[in-house]
Amino acid sequence: METGFTKWIIVVTVVLCVLLELIDTSIVNVALTQMMGNLSATQQEVSWVVAAYAIANVIVIPMTGFLAEQFGRRNYFLASVILFTLASIACGQSTNIWELVAFRFIQGVGGGALMATSQSILVDTFPPRQLALGQALFGMGVIIGPTIGPTLGGYIVDSSLGWPWIFYVNVPVGILASIFTFLFIRDPERIRNAIPTPLRRIDWAGIGLLIMGVGSLQYVLEQGETEDWFDSRIIVLFATLAAVGIIGFIWRELTAAKPIVDLRVLTKSRNLAVGAFLSFVLGFGLFASVFVLPIFTQRILGFSAAQTGLLLLPGALASGFMMPVIGKSLQNGVPQKLLLAMGFTIFFGFTFWMSAKISPTAGTSDFFWPLIVRGVGLGLIFLPITTMSLAGLQGKDAGQAAGLTGMIRQLGGSFGVAIVGTYLERGMASTRMGLLPNISLYNPETVQRIQAFTQNFINRGFPAAQARQQAYAALEGVLMKQVSIITYSQIFTTLGFFFLACLPLILLIKRVKAGEKIDLNAAH
Structure with a gap:
């Protein structure tokens, strides 16, 4: 010490x-x-x-x-x-x-x-x-x-x-x-x-299976959302490698003399x-x-x-x-x-x-x-x-x-x-889809909100048609903020x-x- x-x-x-x-x-x-x-x-x-x-x-x-x-x-x-x-x-x-x-x-x-x-x-x-x-x-x-x-x-x-x-x-x-x-x-x-393990007695199989299994699993976790998970062939491939590697690694480490x-x-x-x-x-x-x-x-x-x-x-x-x-x-x-x-x-x-x-x-x-x-x-x-x-x-x-x-x-x-x-x-x-039915041109509150947004953009100098489009965009922004x-x-x-x-x-x-x-x- x-x-x-x-x-x-x-x-x-x-x-x-x-x-x-x-x-x-x-x-x-x-x-x-x-x-x-x-x-x-x-x-x-x-x-x-x-x-x-x-x-x-x-x-x-x-x-x-x-x-x-x-x-x-x-x-x-x-x-x-x-x-x-x-x-x-x-x-x-x-x-x-x-x-x-x-x-x-x-x-x-x-x-x-x-x-x-x-x-x-x-x-x-x-x-x-x-x-x-x-x-x-x-x-x-x-x-x-x-x-x-x-x-x-x-x-x-x-x-x-x-x-x-x-x-x-x-x-x-x-x-x-x-x-x-x-x-x-x-x-x-x-x-x-300690006496170092001779190179020939090192658990090379265990090292290889660890790299394949854990490395592939980490790749799947890091890149899964980017690749759209199992809709991607590359994710399916690496998930398979992860499963094979991890199962093989566990078996190898439980049976090897020097794991x-x-x-x-x-x-x-x-x-x-x-x-x-x-x-x-x-x-x-x-x-x-x-x-x-x-x-x-x-x-x-x-x-x-x-x-x-x-x-x-x-x-x-x-x-x-x-x-x-x-x-x-x-x-x-x-x-x-x-x-x-x-x-x-x-x-x-x-x-x-x-x-x-x-x-x-x-x-x-x-x-x-x-x-x-x-x-x-x-x-x-x-x-x-x-x-x-x-x-x-x-x-x-x-x-x-x-x-x-x-x-x-x-x-x-x-x-x-x-x-x-x-x-x-x-x-x-999913949340956006759940909220969308509450937003409709047949809903008086939605119509009032669009009219208020439109008038606001007109007051800021936008032409009426463009103000209307900006109002729809503003409403979408409000929706997405609530969804978030x-x-x-x-x-x-x-x-x-x-x-x-x-x-x-x-x-x-x-x-x-x-x-x-x-x-x-x-x-x-």
């Missing part, structure tokens, strides 16, 4: 790396339109900037335990920081869309390792009595990163710097993290003494199995809520990217503030079940508060307290899930468990964004009921005693 100055230098290094990795999952979202113009890319092409990073992330995360043991955890972490930093520079220097996509994939390979390996380094840095604090610091990065990404990206895009700077801002932090990693981070004795990802660890701990599912739910709620709100504020309320990012910031800071408090509560013996039940209930309350606040006249003050509540709820969910999932596991088992829960949390986020995005598009079409309000409100309500439905799973959790050992010395 490290102490004093060295300990906190390591903490700052790994938390910064977690923030970098997760900020880059969302920072590009606010710059896609600018990228389309500068790189002459279509909407479908530019969506690959997001998809490539996510696909690389979800492939690498479960393999980090094996790779860290094979090459040494510090060496692997240092190489990943350098790879992430160089790829960030290359992304900013890209001259066409496919160069950018390729470098984003490489950046995702390095980034996935940063998140998964940081957790084990933090836990190894703290003594057993402070493990909850180590997990809390890691949780700060996981919760805050995706939320402040749009804030930082919005300021960069709205400034004169241009989209390449959303990648260049990674560089000084990456250089600093590389220096600190080289100087201060050390491998635990078990990893230093790349040891799925048998799930049978050794009921809490880990429950925690894996709850990690999926956490990822779903975290990424879905941070995905849908910026779309609403920018499309319907007319917020700028910077304003939207600033709106999300207080809630992220609330999560960061809660993490050490929750860590201390766990150290003092507060049951994970209680904290999780509080977190799920609070997040449920957030969704219904948001569904009530959604309106065409809403402002930043209307969303401030609901987003604070969201931050508190997510904080109460993340840390108990992590500690109860890993408690009691030793050595490699703890490392495999950390990688699995990390991958499943990322997949939960991808499912959340994909489902919410689909519901948003199709729900609006209803649909966004339904999304938050549905998200809340999903969390409420998962609440009974908490009853399956076995009580973890305060101070029960979490051994991540072999992890990642």
Whole structure:
């Protein structure tokens, strides 16, 4: 265990790396339109900037335990920081869309390792009595990163710097993290003494099936709505590859002598199995809520990217503030079940508060307290899930468990964004069809509204015929705004009921005693 100055230098290094990795999952979202113009890319092409990073992330995360043991955890972490930093520079220097996509994939390979390996380094840095604090610091990065990404990206895009700077801002932090990693981070004795697996005995089949299965699934989730889901042959093809790959991967990892990802660890701990599912739910709620709100504020309320990012910031800071408090509560013996039940209930309350606040006249003050509540709820969910999932596991088992829960949390986020995005598009079409019968030239209120719009445009100098056309367009605008309000409100309500439905799973959790050992010395 490290102490004093060295300990906190390591903490700052790994938390910064977690923030970098997760900020880059969302920072590009606010710059896609600018990228389309500068790189002459279509909407479908530019969506690959997001998809490539996510696909690389979800492939690498479960393999980090094996790779860290094979090459040494510090060496692997240092190489990943350098790879992430160089790829960030290359992304900013890209001259066409496919160069950018390729470098984003490489950046995702390095980034996935940063998140998964940081957790084990933090836990190894703290003594057993402070493990909850180590997990809390890691949780700060996981919760805050995706939320402040749009804030930082919005300021960069709205400034004169241009989209390449959303990648260049990674560089000084990456250089600093590389220096600190080289100087201060050390491998635990078990990893230093480990004998690397010979190349011929590496689970190449497992690696191939993991890449095919999880990579294809991530592609389907990222590109499904763009390609119109299963009406597209390419989506059907990748869905088939995902099914074959995942089934083959599960079979391979359960039967291989030295699996790349040891799925048998799930049978050794009921809490880990429950925690894996709850990690999926956490990822779903975290990424879905941070995905849908910026779309609403920018499309319907007319917020700028910077304003939207600033709106999300207080809630992220609330999560960061809660993490050490929750860590201390766990150290003092507060049951994970209680904290999780509080977190799920609070997040449920957030969704219904948001569904009530959604309106065409809403402002930043209307969303401030609901987003604070969201931050508190997510904080109460993340840390108990992590500690109860890993408690009691030793050595490699703890490392495999950390990688699995990390991958499943990322997949939960991808499912959340994909489902919410689909519901948003199709729900609006369905809601519009439901409202249309109320708008008719035989309806006196509709006629009065059109006459009022027409007269307004005539008063502004439009000819009568053109004023009439403008009136119809204005009426369509009013209709679509109402459709949007209803649909966004339904999304938050549905998200809340999903969390409420998962609440009974908490009853399956076995009580973890305060101070029960979490051994991540072999992890990642």
